[in-house]
Amino acid sequence: MTNLTLSAITDPSDNPLKVDPVKLRDVIVKHHVGSIQNVVKHAYSLEEWHKLINEIQKVSLTETRLKIPFLYCIDAVHGTNFTLNSTLFPHNLGLAATRNPELVKLCAEITAKEVRASGIRYNFSPVLDVGRQPLWPRFPETFGEDVLISTIMGVASIKGYEGKSLNDFASVASCMKHFVGYSVPANGKDRAAAYIPEINLREYFLPPFKAAVDAGSHTLMVNSGEVNGTPVHASRYLLTDVLRNELNYKGIIITDWEDIKKLTERHRVAENHKEAVYLSVNAGIDMCIVPFDFSFYEDLIALVKEGRIKEERINESVKRILDLKFDLGIFERPYVEKEAVKNFGLPEYKQAALAAARESITLLKNADQVLPLEKNKKVLVVGPYANSLTALNGAWSYTWQGRKPEYFPKTDLTILEALKRKVGETNIVYKKDFKEIPSDVKPDYIIVTLGEDAYAETPGNTKSLELPSEDIEGVRNIVKMYPTIPLVYILTEGRPRLIREIEPHAKGVLMAYWPGSQGGNAVADVLYGDYNPSGKLPFTYPRYSGELMTYDHKWLDEAVEIVEPEYKYFYEFDPQYPFGFGLSYTSFELSNLKLSNDQLTGDSKIKVSVDVKNTGRKSGQETVELYSRDHFASVTPSVKRLRGFKKVELKPGETKTVEYEISASDLAFVGEDMKWITEPGAFDIMVGDLKVLLNYRRQ
Known part of the structure; x- marks a missing residue:
């Protein structure tokens, strides 16, 4: 029931990755830990993963009393993002824009193949939280604001990950997360409190999980926050009464990172860690991501010995965990499977990533049919995201935050590189800094890249959806310098950054989301008409930070009453772009x-x-x-x-x-x-x- 992070058994230097044999035996032999997860700092090569997993497995199988193989777990949320040279797809938000469940399933199938080829059989994905709070830094991991799309795309992912059988060399266990209500924090920040009337909880947030349970997802991760004053990790109502009894869920319930400890440290519903363990296990937790020590292990044993938690309750969780290991074929084939390794890095995976990126791109504006661009014209490209792999791939890309381009495949192209390859270097002039725009260039078009760089979870918290003031001023200066040249914005972002003040200056606007490893090629293909865009917004793109309203709001949400000088009553809903919007190069x-x-x-x-x-x-x-x-x-x-x-x-x-x-x-x-x-x-x-x-x- 104890899950530790990889640093608990490795040498702190981690260069190269090296297992500490003393730590390993303390974890596996002495404390009987059954699963390990994560990386230390960055992604590993296929060979490093194989060596690591086989080394841990050998100790589990030869030096422990019961010879039960251990289970490795990973976050592979838009491709196998912690294995070097893997295939990265658009984040879920972009996949939702494709409105193509079969394509979503294909991306999940490829991810499963590359995860299993790495020697890993349990993937903490997909996110089924319905994204109805765009400030939330995990918004790009959602399938957007609509419950139907979230449900259909979530189930497609689960079917892609798990296939017909977890025992197959191309399958991994999925993890529906984060149950439930994580995605609508009142303050817009990660791991925060949500206040959700139960009628809304059941209408908008439970359906994707019910569908995922019905589809057979084997595991579930819990919301790190709290709902209506109760931390979900301590909510017997949500985890047992609703999830187990109402939804009839039979699989594993796993905590999120350190969240039992946080019942004491942050939520303050338990006076010490032992009480936190009691609350969470009583609520329904089966597996705890501790992740650094043996505190859960020690306190849970003490609680059983004291009779506060029955041994039968432990048996329930242990059976679920053992069942998963049996289903995954780990007892039959505990070491890295040669048959699975053959599925890594196949050429068709890049084509799937390109197809997904292309279909996700959403054309939001095309005044005077400025797009597609003519290939023989000169283009001035401006902005830091034009030549950035991190802004194309976003979170969970070879590192947790996705901010280290040195780990990306050398063959991946930025938008700038893809544009140059498409039309030749002589037709492209690039300036990263808005302040360095030359006045002597004679461009036919100006492309401005806007949005945000990669971030994941809490480091992605933001106080505003507004673009940085220097970007706004930069665009205004370009307009002053080149008042007659058509502007096209490319938005690479995980959530809607507001363009209200500068949108009128643009003839064209392309929403690229975080499109993944083939995002540069996909953007270039759309810009020059080699692919006709078909993406549709999976969220309502707001015009103001103070007006974050979903498309399926109530009539009263947009009702406006004015009493003086005379009584008026009307409806007002005016987002920058509505949910479901997306143009094409045809009609x-x-x-x-x-x-x-x-x-x-x-x-x-x-x-x-x-x-x-x-x-x-x-x-x-x-x-x-x-x-x-x-x-x-x-x-x-x-x-x-x-x-x-x-x-x-x-x-x-x-x-x-x-x-x-x-x-x-x-x-x-x-x-x-x-x-x-x-x-x-x-x-x-x-x-x-x-x-x-x-x-x-x-x-």
């Missing part, structure tokens, strides 16, 4: 929205169909999103809710019919009794600007 037209029956009764289903036509001159992909709006309900309804999405590819002039199936459960909400209900009445069914009326009755 699409929606028509003929129809219901197979405008009366939905009981448990029956109806079909919704709509025609989508490519009315432009290029082939392109379009995501057709289906929304509903409940006219009236006993709990105030949202302005609209996403109920389905499908992506289609169309040649110029081609029309396809997109169909959905709707039942009463698709229109349900959580009622005042905390149960899902669909109430009789009228609903708008909407696709784009089209709308039809549907009436529901129970019988």
Whole structure:
């Protein structure tokens, strides 16, 4: 039940990685630790991983009483990010923009293959927290603000990681995290308090976890924060009553980093560590990421000897952990598997990373059809992120914070390098610093890279979503210097940084998110028209820091009343770019929205169909999103809710019919009794600007 970090058994110098035999035997033989995780400082080569894991495993199998093999765990959250020369994909936020669950599943499958090839069989991924607070520094790890997208993409990831069997050489155990409510801290900071009415907890935050449980995810990690005044690590209600009993979850519940200790140190619900262990194990914890010492081990044994925790309770957790090891084939094949190693670094992985990065890129503005750029024109490229691998890959990229480019593959290209390769060095002039813009360059276009560099977790806390003032001033100076030259912004960022003040200066805006190892090539392909963008925003891009509103807000959230000089009442919702927005280099037209029956009764289903036509001159992909709006309900309804999405590819002039199936459960909400209900009445069914009326009755 004890999980330690790698530094507990290694030499502090870590150059090269070296296991301390005395520490190793203290951990494995004397204290019977069953799992180890993480890296020390940075990613390792495949060979280093193999040597490390086989060395630990040999001690587990030959020097311990029961000869139980140990389990290695890792965070591989957008590719195998702690193995050198692996394939890194867009972060989940970018993957959500693809609206392509099969592509998300493929990225997870490749990640699983490279993780298992490293000798590791347990991956702390995916994040199922619904990203409804963009200040939160783990926002890029989410699939955005919508519960349906988070659910569908999360399940796709789990199926990709776990495959048909964990015993397969291409599979790893997934970990749905972080249960529950982690992503909406009241102060916007990491590991902070959230205040979530239970009706909202069940409506927006539980569904992805329920779907993940139903999909068979083997493990779950707990929210480091607290919900409504109770730390989740100490919440028997959430971990046992809800997770175990309601959702029928059978797998392992693992803590996050040092979070049992924090019940005393930060949350202050336990007067000492022993009481914290009692609270958490009683709540339902199976495995504790301690991660540096034996405090959990020692206090848990003491609690059992005192009779405060029953041995039967320990047996429950131990059985779950042993079951996972059996499922992963560690008892059969405890050492690094040669068959798995063959799956590392295959050429097609880069193509998948490129496809994911391309499909994620979201075209937010294209005034006067400035994009795609002409390849024979001169371009001035400005900004520090143009020549940065770290700003393309973000968090968890060969180091925890992702800020050390020396560990990236030498073949990965920055945006600048990809642009030069695309159109030739003579057509590209680069200036990193806004203050060094030359006045004698005669560019046809100016590309400005904006956003944010890599960060992970608490170091990524921010007090504002505003761009740095020097970037704003830099853009203004460029406009003064080159008032007639078209500007194009490329945004590489893990959350929406506000561009309100400078957006009018740009003809084009590309949202690249953190697009991963092939992000440079993908941006260049989109800029020059070798790929037609199809990404759709997975969140509402705010215009102001003080107005962070999701697309599925309530009517009252945008209601404005003015009493003087005369009474006025109106609705106001004006984000920079709305949820689901994303342009293309072609145009699409929606028509003929129809219901197979405008009366939905009981448990029956109806079909919704709509025609989508490519009315432009290029082939392109379009995501057709289906929304509903409940006219009236006993709990105030949202302005609209996403109920389905499908992506289609169309040649110029081609029309396809997109169909959905709707039942009463698709229109349900959580009622005042905390149960899902669909109430009789009228609903708008909407696709784009089209709308039809549907009436529901129970019988």
